[in-house]
Amino acid sequence: MIEFALRTTGRQIDLDSTLDCGQTFRWSKDGEWWKGVVRDTVLFLKENSDGIIVRSSSESLLGRDVYSGIESYLGLEDDLQMIRSTLEKRLRAFDLKVRAVSEKALSEASGLRILRQDSFEMVVEYILSTRNSIPMIRWMSDRLSELFPENRIDFCGESYYAFPSLSQLKNISEETLINLKIGFRVPWLLKLFSKIEKESYFSGLSTLTVEEKLEELTKHDGIGYKVGSCVILFSYGELSAFPVDIWISRVMKDLFAFSGSTKKLMRFGMDSFSPYGGYYQEALFRYYRTHKLGRDFK
The missing domain is CATH 3.30.310.40 (TATA-Binding Protein)
Incomplete structure (x- = not known):
């Protein structure tokens, strides 16, 4: 240790x-x-x-x-003070309600940082996130990892499992994934594992622009603008990304009286809060989820 x-x-x-x-x-x-x-x-x-x-x-x-x-x-290289100041300037373009709610959200998330995570793991886990809850995503990720006894790590008296490699997952069966309750996402994952030759494919995307990353990722089944935006934000550190899930859709309707496709909402967030839309999105996501707000906006 x-x-x-x-x-x-x-x-x-x-x-x-x-x-x-x-x-x-x-x-x-x-x-x-x-x-x-x-x-x-x-x-x-x-x-x-x-x-x-x-x-x-x-x-x-x-x-x-x-x-x-x-x-x-942990994203400790991000200048949170500058990010907060920039977002506050962007918010001046909006009405009092937007500014008041946003100020509360940003204050409660003052120490939140965007993580820089492994790109391959993020792709798999965010495919699992489609129409899924956070506890179930965690359960599926852990069970998927536990399928490989060689990935066991004994640490401080407890056992953990490393997330499997692409080479390991290439040998996984459809039946095994079905037994993990992955459901309709199974064909997406099997196609991804068979189509991609090496994990370096994902690390290689780091040199692309935001738009190029999204275009490349969304070529794969199961990766739309929501999943793709999450991957480029939480793995590649593209802080302008603005993922849109059910919570953010509710935020857009509640705060901005704005609705539409995932792509339309994503573009609104990216354009309005550049270059730190990701930090603004996370603050709003956390605030609405923590306070159970926006549930009437379906």
Whole structure:
């Protein structure tokens, strides 16, 4: 086990907001600790007065040493003060209700950061997210990982499972996926696993523009603008992305009296709150979900 203190002085972060806002699925809170699996590394995180105590099962994280890897993963390079200031300027174009609700949402999410997660894992998990709840996405991701005993990681007296590689998933059967209650998403995943030769395909998309990333990702079955936007935001760090799910559709109707297709709503969010639409979206998503707002806007 590797344990170290990550100082976050001047770089505000709230682990509760960051890890429980719907952008990631394999984390859970146990007392003071957040425990999760980031691709093939088990991490325990706990906040203290100076920053974050990190416990890691590995010396590396997503291709970096664990020290720089955790800073990148947690989005600590983002200037939250500048992001907040920019969004407040964008909001001046809207009426008092929009500004008041947005101010509350941004304040309650003041320490929320956009994670930089593994692109292949994000593609699979966000395909699973289609018409699904966060607890079920977590359950499916964990059960999918547990299919491979060789991926077991024993850490601090508990057992965890790394997320499977593409080469492992290429050998998975339709029956096995059906037994995981993946349902109508099964053909999408099987086609993805067979069509993509190497995981480097996904990392290679990092050099493309936002529009090019979306165009490439949406060529695959099961990846529409919602899934594609989530992947480019939470994996590639394209902070202008504005994913639209049922909650954000409700927000658009409630706050902006605006409705339409996923693409239309996505474009509105990206154009109105560039270059930080993703941070605004997450703040609104968390606020409406936490306070159970907008349920009358179907």
